[in-house]
Amino acid sequence: MRYLLAFTAVVIATAREYLAAGGAKAEKVDRMHAAFTKSVMLHVTVWTRPYVDDAADW
Numbered sequence: 001m002r003y004l005l006a007f008t009a010v011v012i013a014t015a016r017e018y019l020a021a022g023g024a025k026a027e028k029v030d031r032m033h034a035a036f037t038k039s040v041m042l043h044v045t046v047w048t049r050p051y052v053d054d055a056a057d058w
Helices: 002-020 026-053
Strands: none
Touching: 002 026
16 A cells, blocks of 8 residues: 555656647646646545555554
């Protein structure tokens, strides 16, 4: 689980360069990056929830 969460940070951090490579304005890149970040975090949360111990103290 910790490796997946650490990898998520790398994916999100490097996505901005990829999004900016298309030549979009900085404001649009910021909006796309925010949407991408939300999407990645939602997917990680949904797909990893079954693997987390229910007895964990959150």
